[in-house]
Amino acid sequence: MLLGPSLTVSLILFSIGVAGVLIRRNAIIVFMCIELMLNAVNLSFIALAQQLGREGQVIVFFVMAVAAAEATVGLAIMIAIYRHKNSLNVTELNLLRG
């Protein structure tokens, strides 16, 4: 019976991902922390799928597809930003600040 332990590991990984997004300023590492959060949610989906039916595993499949699409576009945006600013520091990206 691994449901409880899996959910605990999942929430710890999700919180580590949130902490990473908050403490890092490098946009690529912020992005990796988002992938970490997606993985943590996948783990809870898989753990619940064992109890509630296979649909949870199919949802994880879709999450992976969306994560792949998101990673491609996000990294392309980062390349564009780096060309423009010569830096990936998220605190320097303040063009919209008044």
Add this chain to the structure above:
Amino acid sequence: MTHVEIVFWITAVVAIASAFLCITRRSPVASALWLVSTMFALAVMFLLLDAHFIAAMQVLVYAGAIMVLFLFVIMLLNVGRASSSDMVGWVGRLVMAAIAVVLAAELWVLSRAGPSADVRLGAESVSQLAAEQGAVGMIGESLFRVFLVPFEITSVLLLAAIVGAVVLAKRRL
């Protein structure tokens, strides 16, 4: 404690330690490699939770494709060296760690609730289904019957992502 639980806890410790190292290493390349380690540990957990096909996809898609893309971009932009302004200061770190701990406590309370007993299928049902239809057949049948429309929409999403990435990254079309 069964051997499944022992393997589970070992991989859980590996996953959490690697995730922690991932967010604390200064060098982006080291962070990416620790994230790969987390993903492999999660793949082992998926195996233990009767999701064999998803475990293979985790290694192929996440650890294989997405992380290689990250490493490509890190090396392409030459940002692999650690920079001093990458992390917020000590006060900020403590505040952020406190926020993360509060979030973890909230999620822990939520996870105590669990699914109600009348929707549960029983611990063996998914592994039984996998034994009958095969690990891929189990996912595929659901994917191409119940989730056919979302599956097709995903293909459109991937096409849009490809076009978007080319448009964004190319200097001149």
